[in-house]
Amino acid sequence: MEPLDPAALDALIALVDEGSFDAAARRLAVTQSAVSQRLRALETRVGQPLVVRSRPLRLTASGQVLLRHARQVQALQADLDRELGETGRTHERVPIAVNADSLATWVLPALQPLVDEGVSLELIVDDQDFTHEWLRQGQVLGCVTTLDEALRACRVSPLGVMHYVAVASPAFLARHLSGGLHRGNFAQVPFVVFNRKDDVQAQWVAKAFGVRQPRLVQRHVPSAEAYVRAVAAGWGVGVAAWSLVQDAVERGALTLLHPQVSIEITLHWHQWKLLGDEAGAAGSGRPSLLDRIGAALAHGAPRDGRPPPALVAAASAPA
Known part of the structure; x- marks a missing residue:
């Protein structure tokens, strides 16, 4: 052709x-x-x-x-x-797809050096389990996703792990969960959910209480920052990345629930293989722009991102 x-x-x-x-x-x-x-x-x-x-x-x-x-x-x-x-x-513009929680925490600082150089990035936001579909359809050149197997004609590299914990406001606990959140009452308690694609709350309940395919009362708040504010305002129980709620927990605005239970979300970077990738950008031996974006994300990705053991022990101690 x-x-x-x-x-x-x-x-x-x-x-x-x-x-x-x-x-x-x-x-x-x-x-x-x-x-x-x-x-x-x-x-x-x-x-x-x-x-x-x-x-x-x-x-x-x-x-x-x-x-x-x-x-x-x-x-x-x-x-x-x-x-x-x-x-x-x-x-x-260089379009890449990222999940909202990563965007709200570590992605912007990771990409700042490239933006300072004048790179025009376009960030597309979707659930971490679906961002790779944007790559598959050709809408973006790279994505942050939970998928660990490379798509056809793509390369994949590990980034980091985000730990998701359950939290609620002290006022919500006093009003609705004076006896704690447990297997017998979770189905009647509202959970704050990002959107219809978000199932991390169901994953947490299944792990915490040994329930298969739990059905939850849901209140949707499709913004990472607003999600935390909604939980702190008493809209319901939230299951959020520790990096998003750490400050609120340490200030006492949110309380950890069953702190020994967390959901680990492992993230990967996928990018299209470009002609000449093996030889570097444009055959110069230097990394391509996509390689540099991937390296920047890998450098800035969360290394641990879980509550410290001392805080977990304190939250687990009886009142």
Whole structure:
């Protein structure tokens, strides 16, 4: 197959990112007609439809394959531009998918050095068990996920472990759980849940009380920071990353429940294998931008992230 038109590939990326022909045209600083012509030329070139022209736009299976290729070409071009010192051409966003709890705790400090260099990152947020689907569909170039097996044409490396503990506000405990949270009452107690994909609360209950597939009363709060505030305000029991609730627990705003029980979430970094990866960025022997993002995340990822033993012992002691 002959090389594909880079301008047409850029148009496909812009359509996916912006969601419409009009917005894609504004991003590319061309007319809407030009975007349509580039997409038609690309579809004619590969002999298959790539986009379902609906609201919002959707990619066909072939479109997803080509989107992955387009993003990889774009990443390679960005690496080449940096090697050649053409910084004016490195403005394209580098999309990666991360989970909300990591974003709220360690991801931003880990990526700060790259941002200081001028790298334009786009962070897509999803549950840690689903971020790899964004990578599989070609929507992002890398992801932080619980999946430990590399996707096809991808590389995977370990990051760290986040420990999830159960907490509640002292006022909530006094009002609803004066006898403690136990196997006989958990089904009547509201649990604060991030969203419908979040099952860490059910995992914690299953581990703490030996119950298979527990059914919980749920209150959804889809923000890591607001989640902690909701639990502290007495919305229910929360199961959250220790790094998110540590300060509130140490201040007495939250109380650890069954502190010996925690859920360990092991995170991994996945990224697409790019042409020339073995030789380094653009064949220079230097790490590619994706490699540098992965290294930055690995350096900043949580090393322990669990309550200290002394605090666990104190929380476990009878009142």
